[in-house]
Amino acid sequence: MNAHMLDIRDARISVGARILFANLSFCVEASAPVTVMGPSGSGKSALLAFIGGHLGPPFRAGGRVILDGADVTDLAPERRAIGMLFQDDLLFPHLSVGANVAFALDVNVRGRAARRARVEAALGDVGLAGFFDRDPGSLSGGQRARVALMRALVAAPKALLLDEPFAKLDQALRRDFRRFVFDNAAARELPVVLVTHDPADAEAAGGAVISLGEDD
Amino acid sequence: MIGFRVNPARTFVALALGGPVLAGLALTLAPAFGYLPAIGGGRFNLAPWRELLAEPGFAATLRLTLVVGFAATLLSLGLAFGLLAASGARAKGRGFAFLLAPLLATPHAAMAIGLAFLIAPSGWIFRLSSPWATGFLAPPDFATVNDAAGLALILGLVLKETPFLLIVAIGALETIGADDHFRVARSLGEPRIAAWLKVVAPQLYTRMRLPIYATLAYSLSTVDMGIVLGPSHPLSLSLLSLRWFAAPDLDKIFPGAAAATLQLVVAVAAVGCWRGGEALVSTFGVSALQRGRRGGAVNALGAVLAGLGGVALALGLAALAALAVWSFAWRWTFPNAWPETWTSDNWRRGAIALTTPLGDTLLLAAASASAALVVAVAWLESDDRRGRPPPSRWIYLPLLLPQISFLFGAQSLLAWTRLDGSLTAVAWAHTLFVFPYTMLSLERSWRALDPRYARAAASLGASKGRILFRVKLPIQFRALAIALAIGVSVSFAQYLSTLFAGGGRVTTLTTEAIARASGGDRRFVAVAAFLQAAIPVLVYLWALLAPMGPRPAQR
Numbered sequence: 001m002n003a004h005m006l007d008i009r010d011a012r013i014s015v016g017a018r019i020l021f022a023n024l025s026f027c028v029e030a031s032a033p034v035t036v037m038g039p040s041g042s043g044k045s046a047l048l049a050f051i052g053g054h055l056g057p058p059f060r061a062g063g064r065v066i067l068d069g070a071d072v073t074d075l076a077p078e079r080r081a082i083g084m085l086f087q088d089d090l091l092f093p094h095l096s097v098g099a100n101v102a103f104a105l106d107v108n109v110r111g112r113a114a115r116r117a118r119v120e121a122a123l124g125d126v127g128l129a130g131f132f133d134r135d136p137g138s139l140s141g142g143q144r145a146r147v148a149l150m151r152a153l154v155a156a157p158k159a160l161l162l163d164e165p166f167a168k169l170d171q172a173l174r175r176d177f178r179r180f181v182f183d184n185a186a187a188r189e190l191p192v193v194l195v196t197h198d199p200a201d202a203e204a205a206g207g208a209v210i211s212l213g214e215d216d
Numbered sequence: 217m218i219g220f221r222v223n224p225a226r227t228f229v230a231l232a233l234g235g236p237v238l239a240g241l242a243l244t245l246a247p248a249f250g251y252l253p254a255i256g257g258g259r260f261n262l263a264p265w266r267e268l269l270a271e272p273g274f275a276a277t278l279r280l281t282l283v284v285g286f287a288a289t290l291l292s293l294g295l296a297f298g299l300l301a302a303s304g305a306r307a308k309g310r311g312f313a314f315l316l317a318p319l320l321a322t323p324h325a326a327m328a329i330g331l332a333f334l335i336a337p338s339g340w341i342f343r344l345s346s347p348w349a350t351g352f353l354a355p356p357d358f359a360t361v362n363d364a365a366g367l368a369l370i371l372g373l374v375l376k377e378t379p380f381l382l383i384v385a386i387g388a389l390e391t392i393g394a395d396d397h398f399r400v401a402r403s404l405g406e407p408r409i410a411a412w413l414k415v416v417a418p419q420l421y422t423r424m425r426l427p428i429y430a431t432l433a434y435s436l437s438t439v440d441m442g443i444v445l446g447p448s449h450p451l452s453l454s455l456l457s458l459r460w461f462a463a464p465d466l467d468k469i470f471p472g473a474a475a476a477t478l479q480l481v482v483a484v485a486a487v488g489c490w491r492g493g494e495a496l497v498s499t500f501g502v503s504a505l506q507r508g509r510r511g512g513a514v515n516a517l518g519a520v521l522a523g524l525g526g527v528a529l530a531l532g533l534a535a536l537a538a539l540a541v542w543s544f545a546w547r548w549t550f551p552n553a554w555p556e557t558w559t560s561d562n563w564r565r566g567a568i569a570l571t572t573p574l575g576d577t578l579l580l581a582a583a584s585a586s587a588a589l590v591v592a593v594a595w596l597e598s599d600d601r602r603g604r605p606p607p608s609r610w611i612y613l614p615l616l617l618p619q620i621s622f623l624f625g626a627q628s629l630l631a632w633t634r635l636d637g638s639l640t641a642v643a644w645a646h647t648l649f650v651f652p653y654t655m656l657s658l659e660r661s662w663r664a665l666d667p668r669y670a671r672a673a674a675s676l677g678a679s680k681g682r683i684l685f686r687v688k689l690p691i692q693f694r695a696l697a698i699a700l701a702i703g704v705s706v707s708f709a710q711y712l713s714t715l716f717a718g719g720g721r722v723t724t725l726t727t728e729a730i731a732r733a734s735g736g737d738r739r740f741v742a743v744a745a746f747l748q749a750a751i752p753v754l755v756y757l758w759a760l761l762a763p764m765g766p767r768p769a770q771r
Contacts, residue, residue, distance in 0.1 A: 057605075076674070078680075086668050086672060088666075092691065094693070103673070103676060103678070104677065155677050
């Protein structure tokens, strides 16, 4: 597996006449997660939405998103192969744990048994073997977070965006899960962009820190 | 990236539903001023208005219309708020939803017929209380239904509108998060009911304006309930208009159109007055609240309203029970509390006479409710893809317009397209009224779904179509089922639109029940009305029992 690389060039996001940021360029390598920090409303989450292709009105954006050398800026979010974790796990409540992961699995993995085996293996990787048929609502917060991570990774992304996914976990769990996310991303050689309020997150990420919204 | 694009759902609604309503208004307005070349009205003039104003009892008609409209709306709102104030958190429970379900889903006509079975001089209430309490050995000789003051009509409207405003209020309560305010007010020394009325009710009210105005407009212009429960001297404005529209003498269309137009003016003016009343209440209310009295009187008033509200809900359920009992009754002499002999003959007779109306009713409900649901989903989904612009209010216009004020014009439009009298035309007319209710029901829970579910799915590689069909629709299953059930019950309830678009040639359970309500055959009417109520109620209960709806948005 080759190391992936995410390149943001001249990103600019505005709401109406207000410019949140402009001329933001940075490069994210698989080994060095980039942390984005800044007060609420500084455009942190909007930046992630822009990279992932989810940005809609009232935001306006400019700039390019280059993934592994290819310009993905004009692609729909589902065609970018950029995974995303949110503050909430957002497991689909109408699907079982296994079905949540299978939702993300490549359609070219064919056959019920084969798909199930892949999902079971993925769940096993995060210590949730045997959880396939469980209802997400019956899991603990930490278990749900791990399912959400595995669901994102099973989609075989080429980059990972983290929108404060640790914020709602309690202290002990938070440290473990953070480590777990970074280890998994590193194992797959994924560039990671992390948005957070917590300096400890940035420290754990160990890469560059971008601060938004402190110049005005 | 996002430029101007035609939004198919909005365009469809504007062309297929909005356009005809406006055209219907215009085509009713023209004959109101003497213009309808097809029947010889070639010049605009004021003769229709002169005829309307010269109609004997016109003043009484206007008075009756206004009294019924305002009294029914004020009472329903008061009872709904009283019930919520007194029941507190229990109102949000699932049990309460099941209690309201039959009252909500029962069409107005069936409720009116059931109520008449209850309160008529020979009705169940007098049977149960005679002779031991009243001394009556024969049905008393005074009017308890169709009374000239319109009291029975007001009561009938209250039985339907109180549960409607209750369910709307319960839905709105979830969006204002007023529980904390309520607790603060209680900690400041307000008794429970007063605390709710002073702190929660005002916030709730502002979220309920549209349904309240719709209730007012409906109560001012009801036709089906008016026929069953209202007086024939004087007629209410809508019924006067309908009588003229239906008269064999085509010249009567002109004053009929004038009355229909006046009905629109009355409804608009009434909503205007209501708004003025809101301003007054809010001014005096705010200064009263600042006086700092802890609410003994308010508390007592709330308790009385809650008690009356309980009576209204019980009467509604009893009316449905009366339909069931009469549909199986054979010999039932006054003043026996129960029939002496029971029979299934009424149903056998009904099965023969009602086969076609029942089939058409089901067909119309299925077509209009599912069409409305598909359009509503298309509308909401295209909004989602556009970053959720603020909701459009104009789609609720048909709820605020008296039906009589544009259905005659809409019928003219249909006649021009040669569609009038067909099932298609009636299905379309039903959809006009079903769609706003479907949207009203679906919009809140659709927009309450956390938009990040769709983002999460997209980041996993799911296309927009897959997100819609595999994520959003399944999560919204119960909300969709409830919207569909409401659509079915609105379609079942349609009377005037069936009459006009069907040109009298399409009969449904509702038109049959109302046509025979004034005749003597209680047993047959009971079967028709019971069916008319039972089917939407069952569909609604199915929806309530459907698997999980959306989780509330995570914040």
